[in-house]
Amino acid sequence: MTMLPMTSPPSTPLHRRDIDFNMGAPIPAHWLAGHCHLTRFYDAMSIMFPEGERAFIETVRHYRDRIGSDADLAHAVKEFIAQEALHSREHVRYNRRMQEQGAPVERLERIVASQQAFARRYLPPVARLAITVCLEHFTAMFADQILRDPRCLEGAHPAMADIWHWHALEETEHKAVAFDVFTAAIRAPLRRYVLRCVTMPFVSIIFSTLLWRFTCHLVRHDGRGTDVRGWLHLLRVQFMRPGPLMRMLPYWLAWFRPCFHPWQHDNHGVMERFRQRFDRESSGGG
Ligand SMILES: [Fe+2]
Numbered sequence: 247m248t249m250l251p252m253t254s255p256p257s258t259p260l261h262r263r264d265i266d267f268n269m270g271a272p273i274p275a276h277w278l279a280g281h282c283h284l285t286r287f288y289d290a291m292s293i294m295f296p297e298g299e300r301a302f303i304e305t306v307r308h309y310r311d312r313i314g315s316d317a318d319l320a321h322a323v324k325e326f327i328a329q330e331a332l333h334s335r336e337h338v339r340y341n342r343r344m345q346e347q348g349a350p351v352e353r354l355e356r357i358v359a360s361q362q363a364f365a366r367r368y369l370p371p372v373a374r375l376a377i378t379v380c381l382e383h384f385t386a387m388f389a390d391q392i393l394r395d396p397r398c399l400e401g402a403h404p405a406m407a408d409i410w411h412w413h414a415l416e417e418t419e420h421k422a423v424a425f426d427v428f429t430a431a432i433r434a435p436l437r438r439y440v441l442r443c444v445t446m447p448f449v450s451i452i453f454s455t456l457l458w459r460f461t462c463h464l465v466r467h468d469g470r471g472t473d474v475r476g477w478l479h480l481l482r483v484q485f486m487r488p489g490p491l492m493r494m495l496p497y498w499l500a501w502f503r504p505c506f507h508p509w510q511h512d513n514h515g516v517m518e519r520f521r522q523r524f525d526r527e528s529s530g531g532g
């Protein structure tokens with residue numbers, strides 16, 4: 247892990263890639279190697295994205311005026327909002343396809359929406375910003391695993407591998423934007439540190455619980471809730487080999503360092519292959 251000062255390296259250009267992943271095409275319900283449990287783990291995440299990303303956009307937009315004269319950060323915020331809006335659009339299409347194939351998507355989306363409504367109603371903007379920053383760290387950690395290890399999406403339908411790689415690429419590109427807004431908006435370092443450290447455990451528990459609850463619900467709806475071998479395979483893949491959830495642990499712990507910044511984990515290298523490819527596709531090649 248390379249130590250860098252508390253700013254994003256200048257070589258992190260953000261750029262939106264407006265790609266239609268053709269979620270209306272025939273795609274098998276269990277698109278990840280034909281495996282119900284593995285597929286539903288990703289599908290559960292997808293159900294959380296549209297509402298979640300709308301909330302990220304709202305929160306960051308709320309603080310846009312407080313970032314002062316930093317033109318680079320202002321540009322990054324603009325691209326962050328554009329990228330998240332496109333992710334939201336594509337995951338809405340992804341989720342509609344799932345629903346048309348019979349998955350109980352609307353019911354789970356309502357749970358996410360009610361959590362967001364609760365946060366909007368009862369939490370102050372600063373708490374919502376802290377939650378956004380924590381969730382962006384979560385998505386960046388998982389995105390890094392997806393880009394780094396081809397085994398995570400081995401056997402996936404090509405359109406589904408594409409949408410996950412595209413999303414993971416852009417989550418990595420903009421992984422520091424909400425954090426930099428948080429730093430600019432809350433001037434007192436101690437307040438910032440305490441706020442993000444207190445928020446992270448809550449966010450981790452709530453997010454992980456919801457993810458596994460949705461996965462269980464989708465698998466049960468497929469009639470595979472008692473398929474022990476299927477569950478063991480999912481747990482083995484996520485925690486052992488390739489084990490993305492286990493490999494995320496050092497990066498999760500790094501969050502609690504007082505001088506933490508997302509780009510201290512410099513993973514530009516894992517983005518390059520996907521960047522070239524999706525840049526080509528968004529400029530008319532695909
Ligand atoms: Fe996103």
Ligand SMILES: [Fe+2]
Nearest residue numbers: 330382385417
């Ligand atoms: Fe994001």
